[in-house]
Amino acid sequence: MNTSRTTNKPSNPSRGGNVDRRQVKKKESTLDPKLFVKKAKPSGQAGFRTEKSFSDLGLNARLLANIQAKGYETLTTIQEQSILPLLDGRDMMAISKTGSGKTAAFLIPIIEHALKDPRNYTALVVTPTRELALQIEEEFKSLAAGLHLYSATFIGGTNINSDYRQLERKLQVVVGTPGRLLDLSDRKLLKLNQVNTLVLDEFDRMLDMGFVNDVKKLVNLIGKRDQTLLFSATLEPAQKQLISTLLHNPIEVIVENAGGTNENIEQQTIRVPEGAEKFDLLAGLVKSPEMEKVILFTETKRLADRLAKKLNQVGISAGQIHGDKSQNFRNKMIEDFKKGNIRVLVATDVAARGIDVADVSHVINYQLPMTMDAYIHRIGRTGRAGKVGHAITFVN
Known part of the structure; x- marks a missing residue:
């Protein structure tokens, strides 16, 4: 079987195949954090x-x-x-x-x-x-x-x-x-x-x-x-x-405002103070009762695994999905998330175009997305079907 196809992980077109990741300098987002702050203008079901x-x-x-x-x-x-x-x-x-x-x-x-x-x-x-x-x-x-x-x-x-x-x-x-x-x-x-x-x-x-x-x-x-x-x-x-x-x-x-962010989403940033432990800020945030159902986005699979593990260790039920997980595992995580068996689903962008859970209360960007389109698709997991949602982005 041609595994490069069936896993749906496109190779780097400029290299023609596999890339030694150790030689690739990690990209950093150049998006202005001001883009991630916007008051919700709820239209409700009538507007939807x-x-x-x-x-x-x-x-x-x-x-x-x-x-x-x-x-x-x-x-x-x-x-x-x-x-x-x-x-x-x-x-x-x-x-x-x-x-x-x-x-x-x-x-x-x-x-x-x-x-x-x-x-x-x-x-x-x-x-x-x-x-x-x-x-x-x-x-x-x-x-x-x-x-x-x-x-x-x-x-x-x-x-x-x-x-x-x-x-x-x-x-x-x-x-x-x-x-x-x-x-x-x-x-x-x-x-x-x-x-x-x-x-x-x-x-x-x-x-x-x-x-x-x-x-x-x-x-x-x-x-x-x-x-x-x-x-x-x-x-x-x-x-x-x-x-x-x-x-x-x-x-x-x-449709009007297509390509923009959903008006039903309250968008804000949280700046990480110099010397502060970012995970501690996250854990304190997610422990709030209003964080009923949260999707937490990271840029890397390794960090997604690490965050899910650390959240569970501090008593916050979490699971993770990304491209290295089997499809059965990913299906189970989404089903557990829908049923409320886990409160936080940690995901890479693989999930930004595939999770349709009506009652996601919050989307948190632990790492900045690389593009505005990626941001739009990420936060679009909340505020669906006329409901008000919340998007929070960590900024260093």
């Missing part, structure tokens, strides 16, 4: 959702019942602007804040298209992280319950033999990370030329240096398709020319 009802869309009755069973009565802004054009078969580039309902915005039209011709319809949703892929399939299953539509997720870090069995049946929705999808295509197990609809979720990350070559290979293998959808919270201007080659006569949906 529109007045348009899902029942006005003419959807399949069972699909509509599933949507309503999830507690969705009215559309979010991104859904109001996206779903009808997508039902009409249009290509689309859509930009909207994290937690604004983008996943349902493309899954609902996909389900409607699949119901019309399930034997001949396949949608491929490509994501940059395993967690995001699993989250998307979970959302699909809840929306498509009882509709006799089938899906599977193909990601690195899992036993490829189980993928063989899943591909023996007709799948209307395939979700995956680029490396594993290409492996399955190379083995003649996944027939990419049968894909009708291609979705690149978090497309800004999918089209950056780490993934773009694999994405181009996937697109070439798919060939002619009915629909291409690009969804993300941020847009990298340098990617516009590449985007234009992927889309045909697209509709562009850019």
Whole structure:
């Protein structure tokens, strides 16, 4: 197996492969700490959702019942602007804040298209992280319950033999990370030329240096398709020319303040005094009762492991996820976090585009992110679905 693909860890493009990490000088963030301070302007559910009802869309009755069973009565802004054009078969580039309902915005039209011709319809949703892929399939299953539509997720870090069995049946929705999808295509197990609809979720990350070559290979293998959808919270201007080659006569949906931080998030910094022990400041902060469910971001895997261990040692239940952990371990940590078995989830940026936990009270940046886009995606784990969240960034 080509492990460089299935683990979804892109090599350094400038070195053509492995890098001796001891020879690489550690980068430091150049972002201005003032960017991380902003008062929340809570819009609440009213600002998050529109007045348009899902029942006005003419959807399949069972699909509509599933949507309503999830507690969705009215559309979010991104859904109001996206779903009808997508039902009409249009290509689309859509930009909207994290937690604004983008996943349902493309899954609902996909389900409607699949119901019309399930034997001949396949949608491929490509994501940059395993967690995001699993989250998307979970959302699909809840929306498509009882509709006799089938899906599977193909990601690195899992036993490829189980993928063989899943591909023996007709799948209307395939979700995956680029490396594993290409492996399955190379083995003649996944027939990419049968894909009708291609979705690149978090497309800004999918089209950056780490993934773009694999994405181009996937697109070439798919060939002619009915629909291409690009969804993300941020847009990298340098990617516009590449985007234009992927889309045909697209509709562009850019929700107000897309690419910026969520207005529902209270953002602040904590300066670490000279000579102070940073971990002690963190532990004192997290012990506060209001820190109900916390995601703690670091830049390195080693530090994530160390912080999780130290937090547990001082009586704060914590777990960690990053690229060196097995997929089963990562799944268990997220499940424990959702259930409240652990209060702090320590993560590298692998989690910034894959954790959809509705009640994350705080995001803490133990280390500064390298880019503003990374910051937006990190803090977007809180303040979701109209709720107020809190983001705290440590500054030296």
